[in-house]
Amino acid sequence: MFVHLKNRALLKVSGLDAQNFLQGQLSNDITKLNNSSVQLSAYCQHQGKILALFWVMRLEDSFLLSFPSDLLEAIKPRLQMFVIMSDVSIEDATKDYIQVGSIGQTHQKSLVINDKLSLIITDKKDINKFNMEPIEHWDMACVDSSLPEIFSITSEKLVPQMLNLDIDEFGVNFSKGCYPGQEVVARLHYLGSAKRRLFAFVLDSDVNVGDSLYCASSKSAKARGARYKSSGIVIFRIKYNSKFYCLATLEVELKDEAVTLNNEHGPTLTRIQK
Template identity: 70%
Template sequence: MKIILNDRALLKISGADSEVFLQNQLSNDIKKLDESSAQLNAFCQHQGKIISLFWVMRYEGDFLLSFPLDLLEKIQSRLKMFIIISDVIIQDVTKDFCQFGIINETHEGAFTIKGDLSVVIEKFNHKGEIKTNSIDIWRKACIDSELPEIFSITSEKLVPQMLNLDIDEFGVNFSKGCYPGQEVVARLHYLGSAKRRLFAFESSFEINIGDLLYCPSSKSAKARGDRYKSSGIVIFRIKYNSHFYCLATLDVELKDEKITLNNEQGSKLKRIKK
């Protein structure tokens, strides 16, 4: 199943120092990236909070970074700040290529992301309109696979552990060396288990990215007028077959408790258990 991902930006990183540059900026070990995988990486600020998540791919001797389109301007300017005198060129090639999501199929030149999910990068053909399956099918598959995403509304709010990037070092390598925020991320890792993790939920009612999760039984949830201390946040959502699904962070100790959106009277979320 081939699905065009027209909601994603694409940057090309080229130049003699491109690999070293990315190794110094991102959370995963770029040196371990092969030519058939899309490696998940966190691009963090100095406090260890994620600015964006990238699918990083080796492509024709260069690197491609795929991420949500609404972060393009922010990411481009931020990355260019760190070039200094390095031989690195950053180009926006979003309109030069088509990105296709592939579910449970084998395609020549595909980059595996996670499980049965992969991405194909093709140079844009201006002849005719591209027709593929609905992008909602891809988004639902991402939620089923618990593949996290960061959009502008959640940028600089979460550390990698909250998105399970540290589990099996899927998105964070703890022996690769320094990158922005590395000390904070490593300290959280070696201090013990993460208190907040990523989970999948469903609901019959509307869910939006940025909605807060509330647990009335949480000891730390204190009412302040009509505002509550949240126990998590929605990072990705989809309406699929008249039902809502999402990925959200949540305090681990509350995973089996009653969870509602935004306040005690909000719509109830049901955790999808694997």
């Protein structure tokens, strides 16, 4: 099954120093990226919060960064700011290619994301070569795979561990050199366990990215004299058939507790067991 991913931007990073530049900016080890895979990598600010989550690919001597389009205006100039004197060019290549998601199918141009999903970057003229299905199928496959995403509304709100990027070093490499936020991310890894993790949920009511999760038994749910505090946040949502599905962060100790959306009177979220 093929899906046209129209909602994703694409930056092309090229030049003699492109690899070293990205190695110093992103959480994963760019030197380990091959020509047949997509590498997930977080672009963090100095406090360790994720600005954007990139799908990184090699394209001949250059690199491509794929991420949601609503972050393009913020991310491109921020990356450009750190180029300084390096031989690095950062171009908006969104309109030069099409991005096609592949679910459970092989293609000669496929770049593997995981055992179910892959990405195809190809020329715009090739669009008619694919029998495209609705994007809902791709979004549901992302929920099934617990593939995280960062949009503008969740930018700078989460550290990589909250999206499970540290598990098996899927999106964070703890042996590589420094990058913005590396000290914070590494400290969380070596000095303690993550208190919040990413989980998949299903519910009968609509849900939006940025909505909060509430649990009455949470120690952080209340503050004396203050309004309710969030026990987690929705980072991805999809309506599929008659149900609503989402990926959301949640305090690990609450994963088997009753959780509702936004407040104690909100709709109930049921965790999808995996």
